[in-house]
Amino acid sequence: MTSPQDRPHAETRTVHPPVVEVAGSRPVGVPIYQGHLFAFDDADVMAEAFGGPDGAFFYSRLGNPTVRTLEEAVADLEGGVAGLAAASGMGAINAVLLAVLRTGDHVVAQDCLYGATIGMLDDLAERWGVEVTYVSGTDPEEARAALRPNTRVLYLETIANPTTQVVDLPALIAVAKDAGVLSVVDNTFASPILCRPIAHGADVVVHSATKYLGGHSDVLGGVAVFATEELRRKVWHYAAELGASADPFASWLTVRGMQTLALRMRRHCDNALDLAGRLAGHPAVAAVRYPGLPDHPDHEVAVRLMPDGQGGVLSFDLAGGRQAGAAFAGAVRLAALTPSFGGVKTYVLHPASTSHRMLGDEQLRAAGIGAGTIRLAVGIEHPDDLWADLDQALAKAT
Secondary structure, eight states: OOOTTTSOOHHHHHHSOOOOOOOSOOOSSOOOOOOOBOOOSOHHHHHHHTTSTTSOOOBTTTOOHHHHHHHHHHHHHHTOSEEEEESSHHHHHHHHHHHHOOTTOEEEEETTOOHHHHHHHHHHHHHHOOEEEEEOSSOHHHHHHHOOTTEEEEEEESBOTTTOOBOOHHHHHHHHHHTTOEEEEEOTTTHHHHOOGGGGTOSEEEEETTTTTTOSSOOOOEEEEESSHHHHHHHHHHHHHHTOBOOHHHHHHHHHHHTTHHHHHHHHHHHHHHHHHHHHTOTTEEEEEOTTSTTSTTHHHHHHHOTTOOOSEEEEEETTHHHHHHHHHHHOSSSEEOSOOOSSSOEEEOGGGTTTTTSOHHHHHHTTOOTTEEEEEOOSSOHHHHHHHHHHHHHTTO
16 A cells, blocks of 8 residues: 555646556447557667557557557458558548659559549649659550659549549559559549459559548548558658648547448449439430449449449539539539538539639540539438439529
């Protein structure tokens, strides 16, 4: 028993509360290690912790138990050796590309990528001297012809945003592998439930965890998954200094959301296919792009790569162009007018004036985006309720 003389003063005891350690049981839910700093009993163990991503936790910018849980969970789903969580999807993309590229390198990229990704590649070209060549993503030989001796990265999206183009990952990744080029695939739109690019030879897979992984529009985060330990370590060392580290609470929300990922993706896909079919028959709609429809140009590839569903996002062109697009966006009531996707609710977006606003007219046309294009990120509501909302909005867009 501690004597009164040995007991610290109240001022000291409030600073050093007891740390409860779990013994004889384990938590069912993932604990949140919100603290950013870890103490050591052994100086040698602390020194070793600075050597790499798998050492003891010591500072949460470089690693945290809750964040590690997210990294391992996504890596397990994707079939990679390890993951790296970031504060956002763009944080993950920047960490990967900035870690593997330097001035004078060359990137071959799909031309209908997410607008912010294109913006980042354009910035690398303008300010850092990284050359970028855009290809359609529909022809492996076109990608092969674009390769140069200094090509370091082939960058693709499983399902392009917002055109819903689906690239033949095995064919394009094989082109990169033949040339010793790193392949990076953004798998956000598909999620690892529908497609696992590493199984098709990809070196890195990136996700905006903000979307389907988290799934409830209450978290911001990103994850990169690596096919090799060597590449993971290279990116980890750069990412640690970049400082785009994931927050423990955001990581916890994402892990919690992932528990229903498979269930949600099935409903997203079913609803999207249902609405795509109904939209295709509406007189106010000029065209519908959804990989699950037989008339989609990439339908065969989509079904082969994603036999369990072709995603929860579709796009369609309104016959009335920009004016009709604005009228439709303002008329939806159940669906929300918002720039994101992947949550349980249905979201509507007009890309030309929002997510792809940084692109010029020529780039927009190359990306397959028109003045009246609407991106519909379909939620898990009842499809009849969703159609009732879309139908009344379409009536006001004619």
